[in-house]
Amino acid sequence: MAGLQDIRRRIRSVKNTQQVTKAMKMISAVKLRKSQERLVALRPYASKMMEVVRRVVGRIKGDAEIQPGPAAQAFLSPREEKRIRVILVASDKGLCGGFNANVLKAANAFVSECPSEIVHLDVVGKRAAEWARKRKLTAAKEYHNLPLAGLQSVVTEISEGATAQYHADQIDALYVIYNYFNSPMSQTPTVFRVFPMEMDRRAEGRDAIEVSHLLEPDPNSVLETLLPRFVETELLRNLLESSASEHGARMAAMDKASSNAGDMIARLTLTMNKIRQASITNQIIEIVSGANA
Amino acid sequence: MSQTIKLEVVTPERPVFSAEVSEVQFPTASRGYYGVLPGHTPLMTEVGDGLLYYIQDGQKHWITVFGGFAEVGPDRVTILARESETMDMIDLERAEASRQRALKLLKEAITEHDLENAQAKLNASLIRIQAAGHPSGHGF
Numbered sequence: 001m002a003g004l005q006d007i008r009r010r011i012r013s014v015k016n017t018q019q020v021t022k023a024m025k026m027i028s029a030v031k032l033r034k035s036q037e038r039l040v041a042l043r044p045y046a047s048k049m050m051e052v053v054r055r056v057v058g059r060i061k062g063d064a065e066i067q068p069g070p071a072a073q074a075f076l077s078p079r080e081e082k083r084i085r086v087i088l089v090a091s092d093k094g095l096c097g098g099f100n101a102n103v104l105k106a107a108n109a110f111v112s113e114c115p116s117e118i119v120h121l122d123v124v125g126k127r128a129a130e131w132a133r134k135r136k137l138t139a140a141k142e143y144h145n146l147p148l149a150g151l152q153s154v155v156t157e158i159s160e161g162a163t164a165q166y167h168a169d170q171i172d173a174l175y176v177i178y179n180y181f182n183s184p185m186s187q188t189p190t191v192f193r194v195f196p197m198e199m200d201r202r203a204e205g206r207d208a209i210e211v212s213h214l215l216e217p218d219p220n221s222v223l224e225t226l227l228p229r230f231v232e233t234e235l236l237r238n239l240l241e242s243s244a245s246e247h248g249a250r251m252a253a254m255d256k257a258s259s260n261a262g263d264m265i266a267r268l269t270l271t272m273n274k275i276r277q278a279s280i281t282n283q284i285i286e287i288v289s290g291a292n293a
Numbered sequence: 294m295s296q297t298i299k300l301e302v303v304t305p306e307r308p309v310f311s312a313e314v315s316e317v318q319f320p321t322a323s324r325g326y327y328g329v330l331p332g333h334t335p336l337m338t339e340v341g342d343g344l345l346y347y348i349q350d351g352q353k354h355w356i357t358v359f360g361g362f363a364e365v366g367p368d369r370v371t372i373l374a375r376e377s378e379t380m381d382m383i384d385l386e387r388a389e390a391s392r393q394r395a396l397k398l399l400k401e402a403i404t405e406h407d408l409e410n411a412q413a414k415l416n417a418s419l420i421r422i423q424a425a426g427h428p429s430g431h432g433f
Binding site for chain 2: 038041042044045048049051052055056152213214215216217221222225226229233236
């Protein structure tokens with residue numbers, strides 16, 4: 001019977017697909033664990049860094065005698081935002097649910113709504129590069145297939161470039177568009193301004209009461225070295241968030257796909273059994289009626 | 294005023310150390326070593342490469358630090374280090390091997406840049422070896 005053959009073939013093909021999605025899920029789970037470990041390890045450093053920067057900035061703001069140098073300006077009195085540098089972080093590969101779609105949607109909204117001119121765009125991941133081409137935006141640099149261990153050097157490169165551009169008066173702000181990692185199952189596309197830094201009013205008030213810091217050797221040189229480190233840390237955190245999100249999203253998508261394939265196999269098997277049973281019944285009826293006659 | 298300082302050492306890779314201690318001394322990038330006792334005036338400075346020590350229950354302990362920032366308050370010292378290890382993280386054999394490598398590089402160095410690189414590597418390995426050689430405990 002032709003129907004039976006067809007269904008058998010389909011079951012086989014769905015089974016193959018399920019094997020692939022299952023394997024991809026496993027791989028994503030391992031990669032997710034690696035990214036997440038690095039992210040969790042970095043978070044205390046990043047939050048301490050943020051705290052220290054806030055304190056120093058609070059201190060410099062509270063003291064009229066200190067003349068902030070060019071680096072300190074980025075923290076203290078932001079220029080009007082006319083030209084900005086944007087880093088868009090997506091993934092190289094697909095098959096990860098809404099991961100890319102969501103972040104690119106956020107990027108679309110950001111690009112069409114933002115009043116300032118994007119003078120410098122970096123894209124991380126092939127999907128982001130494709131998006132930039134579609135939108136007819138020229139990316140200054142594209143980063144593809146970044147290994148987890150290579151993130152640090154990329155981050156240093158971008159951070160040094162961006163701070164230099166800020167000093168040279170070429171850009172006024174640095175933005176990152178990426179997926180924030182809530183949990184392996186949930187990611188939020190986020191637009192984050194790395195600098196000028198958004199100061200939390202409550203934190204400022206608290207710092208003003210505290211005894212002011214001595215800054216050795218002098219306030220400006222401390223800030224001068226602190227700013228690039230801060231930008232670096234934040235960028236590294238963003239890239240890791242995105243990487244963990246990607247693997248989380250892929251794991252969730254592949255898990256869904258595997259269970260869908262399972263459902264499909266169950267449905268097909270049921271139909272197949274029904275058809276087989278029907279054909280057997282038919283044959284028996286034929287034999288019985290033949291014997292009776 | 295509290296009699297202890299909360300010493301925290303964190304690197305981008307991991308939190309290295311966090312505990313209440315009674316005294317800390319750390320290397321700075323430009324002004325030699327800073328010793329900190331409880332009630333120190335708030336201070337913020339760049340950290341150099343070298344050995345940090347802290348005293349806990351009358352015992353002296355060592356931690357290596359390589360670059361970064363230190364923030365000092367009356368009851369806390371926060372070190373944001375580029376790299377850092379406590380004693381039990383140091384692998385003496387590896388440090389010794391990296392010292393040999395650095396010495397070799399130093400001999401073969403041609404450009405200024407090579408020379409600086411090799412020098413920095415040698416320094417780092419020497420700091421680690423020195424750290425591993427420090428017995429922690431009384432009688433400092």
